[in-house]
Amino acid sequence: xxxxxxxxxxxxxxxxxxxxxxxxxxxxxxxxxxxxxxxxxxxxxxxxxxxxxxxxxxxxxxxxxxxxxxxxxxxxxxxxxxxxxxxxxxxxxxxxxxxxxxxxxxxxxxxxxxxxxxxxxxxxxxxxxxxxxxxxxxxxxxxxxxxxxxxxxxxxxxxxxxxxxxxxxxxxxxxxxxxxxxxxxxxxxxxxxxxxxxxxxxxxxxxxxxxxxxxxxxxxxxxxxxxxxxxxxxxxxxxxxxxxxxxxxxxxxxxxx
Numbered sequence: 001x002x003x004x005x006x007x008x009x010x011x012x013x014x015x016x017x018x019x020x021x022x023x024x025x026x027x028x029x030x031x032x033x034x035x036x037x038x039x040x041x042x043x044x045x046x047x048x049x050x051x052x053x054x055x056x057x058x059x060x061x062x063x064x065x066x067x068x069x070x071x072x073x074x075x076x077x078x079x080x081x082x083x084x085x086x087x088x089x090x091x092x093x094x095x096x097x098x099x100x101x102x103x104x105x106x107x108x109x110x111x112x113x114x115x116x117x118x119x120x121x122x123x124x125x126x127x128x129x130x131x132x133x134x135x136x137x138x139x140x141x142x143x144x145x146x147x148x149x150x151x152x153x154x155x156x157x158x159x160x161x162x163x164x165x166x167x168x169x170x171x172x173x174x175x176x177x178x179x180x181x182x183x184x185x186x187x188x189x190x191x192x193x194x195x196x197x198x199x200x201x202x203x204x205x206x207x208x209x210x211x212x213x214x215x216x217x218x219x220x221x222x223x224x225x226x227x228x229x230x231x232x233x234x235x236x237x238x239x240x241x242x243x244x245x246x247x248x249x250x251x252x253x254x255x256x257x
Contacts, residue, residue: 041111041134042067042090050090059086072096084108095119095139107131113157118142118164130154141165141185148172156180159203164188176200187211187231199223210234210256216241222249231256 042050050067053059055074059066060082068091076097083089084105091114099120106112107128115129118141125140130151138155141164152158153174158181165188175181176197182205191212199220204227211234221227230253232242242257 039067039088041113047090047113056080056083064088067091069093079103079106081105087111090114092116102126102128104128110134113137115139118162125149125152127151133157136160138162148175150174153178159183161185171195171198173197179203182206182226184208187234194218194221196220202226205229207231217246219249221246224250227253229254229256233257 039046047068051065053062053066053069054071056069056071059069063085064087066086067088069086069089070093072093073096076094076099079094079099079102081103082105083103086109088111089109090111092109092112093114093116095116096119099117100122109132111134112132113134114137115132115135116137116139118139120143122140122143122145124145125148127149129135129138132155134157135155136157137160138158139162141162143163144167145163146167146169148163148168152161152172155178158178160183161175161181162183162185164185166186167190168186169190169192171186171191171194173195175184176195177200179200180203181201182203184201184204185206185208187208187210189212191209191214193214194209194217196218197220198218201224204224206229207224207227208229208231210231214232214235215237217232217237221230227250230250233256237246237257239257242255247255
């Protein structure tokens with residue numbers, strides 16, 4: 001009995017020690033961010049907790065401390081070349097402005113993982129975006145973009161792409177080769193069909209094609225083994241087709257129609 005008690009004490013002590021170590025590590029990481037010490041690529045949770053800088057002037061005063069910059073609805077029509085001085089920038093949100101292009105210097109943001117450019121005036125994705133080697137999340141929603149360029153394939157780390165309410169008519173077939181993509185969000189466009197090559201998107205977890213002009217989806221969609229959600233409301237598909245032909249292909253997938 002005494003031996004069992006001793007073992008229990010040791011286990012409790014080691015567990016407490018490990019928990020204390022994890023807390024100390026988390027505290028050190030938070031202190032590093034506050035102090036402006038470079039942490040390189042942040043985890044998603046670290047990025048959520050990082051301080052928000054909400055103006056360019058504020059950010060340029062403390063460039064080494066800027067991991068997350070959100071300049072929302074400020075009428076911004078140009079991003080300054082000096083954006084490159086924000087070497088630790090992991091997330092950049094410039095939603096609801098008047099942008100139509102990005103500076104070349106943005107390709108010097110080696111740690112940029114998230115880029116949100118919704119509600120601007122882009123008619124195409126600037127080529128410099130394709131040079132962001134660590135980009136994981138890209139949002140060009142509510143821009144008058146009529147076509148997606150195959151340069152997107154250069155974004156080998158991209159996990160999430162959003163273009164809500166754009167003007168594209170053709171499903172970007174080249175994106176079916178982006179096997180790392182987990183979220184493809186294209187509602188409110190003018191897409192008429194999806195290609196059978198969609199089966200190659202093995203990592204896809206959410207596919208949103210709602211409010212397009214699609215009549216049917218290829219049978220090959222059943223090969224998306226990691227698909228969890230399929231949004232197809234507002235298309236030209238009949239309920240009979242969806243319930244009797246499509247849903248049986250996708251057991252376990254939540255289909256919104």
